[in-house]
Amino acid sequence: MPDKSGSRHHGFDRRTFMAGAAGSALAPLTARAAAQDARSPVVQDPVLPVDVTLRVNGEDRHLRIDARTTVLDALREHLGLTGSKKGCDHGQCGACTVLIGDRRVVSCLTLALSAEGREITTIEGLASGERLHPMQQAFIDQDAFQCGYCTPGQIMSAVACVKEGHAGSEADIREYMSGNICRCAAYPNIVAAVKQAAPEIMRG
């Protein structure tokens, strides 16, 4: 689920969107609408493009997109950040996992508008230049992937898993990494990678 902390300041989250759909509290959305009078109480045609600024990997990115665009599709189709993968589009597989704030989120179930103003971190933003993040290096060392398609999601999830304090034991890692399916079934190697990287990540 999206991190809701701070959502009040940005005026758009799932709850207000739901309320808006019932005919009220949609002002922030219509205010950004491309061809809409900001004061109009009329609910906007959802197909009309909406301006949104996403903060991705430390950079503000301005987009004019369909209001129904997910974070995943915004990244992949509009920002050229294709590291996050679409495996099910239903929040069932975890291949699209990104961090919003410190929290892991399935970006296919998160509307881009609801992520405005939040810090989005994708697999592309994990390394410092050419220096790999310890979790990326651990995935290489432990051969924690085969086809590689679920890997960006696994790695983002793994980073959060450690920071959440859920990497204390192999059993914990297995449990808290179970939202990310790996059809090649590299699971034991993924557990080994999380174990390897955890101390370094916790040291900061």
Place this chain on the structure above:
Amino acid sequence: MTTAAPEPKGNMGQPVPRYDAVAKVTGRATYASDTPLANPAYAFLVTSAIAKGRIDGFDLADARRVRGVIEIFTHENAPKLKESKLFSNGGYASTTIQPLKSADIAHDGQIIAVVVADSYEAAREAAYRVKVNYAAAMPAATFDSPGATAAAAKGQNGQFKEDPRVGDFARAFDEAEVKLTAAYETPTQHHNPMELFATSCAWTGDDLVIYEPSQYVHGLKNGVAGQLGIDADKVRVVNPYVGGAFGSKGSMTPRTAIIAGIARRLNRPVKLVPTRDQGFTIATYRAETRHEIQLGASRDGRLLALRHEGMEVSSRPDPYCVGGTKTTTRLYACANVDSLVSIVRADRNTPGFMRSPPEVPYLFALESAMDELAVKLAMDPIELRRINDTANEPIDGKPYTSRSLMACFDAGARAFGWSQRSPAPGSMSDGDWLVGYGCAATCYPTQMAPAAARVRLQRDGRTRVEIAGHEIGNGAYTVIAQAAAERLGVPLEKVTVHIGDSDLPPAPVAGGSNSTASTCSAVMMVCDKVRQRLFRALLPNEGLADRAKETVGIGQTPATQAARSGQPLDRDKAFEALGADVVEDYGEWKPDGAPLDSFHAMHQGQMRMVGGDKMKGAIAYAFGAEFVEVRVNRFTHEIRAPRLVGAFAAGRIMNPRTARSQLMGGLIWGMSSALLESTEIDARTARYVNDNFADYLVPVNADVTDVKVIMLPEQDHRINPAGVKGLGELANVGTNAAVCNALYHATGQRIRKLPARLENIEI
């Protein structure tokens, strides 16, 4: 060395990290739908909600009103395509059911319309607004459905030539002291690779580029060109990375030519990313099977009679079958063998290869039956296999090129602690958990197909290898780089590998576990050609007579001898003598026994795969032994499989790291097949019910605790120059039976129908 990178034993290569590792952990690896396109239109499929009948008409008014919709294609206005024959019948297609051709509906989830719009969101909305009026007919869903028809596979499937038999089964079975007759069933399964069945098509003038995850870029290129009626040289398939395939991306599905035709019509690149549930019906699957096994043995455990009858479901028009009796009739010594494979036609999409297509269902039956026989004989199941181990397969009497089955059983048994097993069912427990140990043999044919490669070596050691192989998680980049580095004597980091592009020299399908054997054999051969040119520069006194002899195949020049031996090359000196800075060569390799038209076929995307039971004078298989510990909660009947151990011998292991990972994944696949996976079919409507990742169960991390892979060194010079047997499909074969044999040991209940789930446990 770590667990992930085991110490190489014997003739194994080094466990170097994957060539594509950094690309894959940084998100830089570009899968098909990651490829940027200039101003793409987005396609969304509409699929049939009935399995049999006709489309009476569409109401597209609502859909067309969606802002951003460009066009909606149905059978009334779709681009006309030529038919393609089934891959097993000299064509390229996974199915001969061609959607958007007529109003007819042949299966659930058939593509019936394609909505194209300026955005993905608009295409999706419009697709949901397409209204369809159907004239539905009653479909046949599966076995026993009214209207399903059965017939022998022989005579209708070009690749299933013979039902293996030898001796007099009926008499031997009749006379056997110990008899077993048992029936087994395996369910429908879907590959569910993580990457969806995406396709992007972009035309530049008359030239088409297809970005699609494919296990066979040359097959897809030629197949699509044929359907579009254009020259194959005008089509290029690009996919440097495939996000899992497991057989599902091996042959051409109908979507590709449809999207290509639409892109041509619209004069705009078109991008399709089908949904997960659509993947269940627009591609292939492992069909459900039924088996009857009859075993007759002497009291001391010698097999005297074996009969295996298999039945498999296919679609109405296509006689697809896997026919695993070719393996199960040859695995053990037995003088009297009979078999029969039949195909049952139903109103379904055409099934296709799924990881170890013949062996998974057929060895589940045989290896379960062997365990049942061992119980009848009061014999250890490993000893039963030892008694019936054989150096020659019983049907034609051909020798196995190498066979380490019992060595695998012994190594696996030691690592697993088999000696700790108390044989009586239900005799082992741990608190509320009944504990069971089970084992089974695993095997997979060694297969090879012609392949071509281009290799360029520079004076400074930089090497470029080009071959249209496929990186599906099999470590193709890595092992190809290793083969070239080793052969040319250059550091691994100087080698670049280019695969996954049909503009490169053709390689066969990455299927049938032939990929490493075929591509590495071709690359090694071309590396030797490069070496030969350099040695020739160093050894200029090559006589004309030597060359003439070599041309007619009765001798070798000194340069050829040097190139093909392991003789190290002084690269600097050789390039100096050659007076050049770059040597490049191209070559085409074919395995022994490949037919005369092999190379011609290879360039047309048709592969002539040889090996397994089809070799002349020999039979080649990789073998293994698998051990499973299961735990069954005596109150809730929850089933866990906390320990999987597999010991394998598969010829030369190019890279113990990537090999171990594939074998480990295979063991988990096998556990999953035994305990989790099943596509449920609504028998009334012939529709798949659980077509998503929440309902089609695959293992998650918490389902897997302890998996141990043992690789035995094995040398086999008779199979191919690389000495490789292939192991991508070796590990998930025996696991099904091993799990159910362990369940029997835990509970005393024999599971003969997969998957084994808690609701099937009756204790």
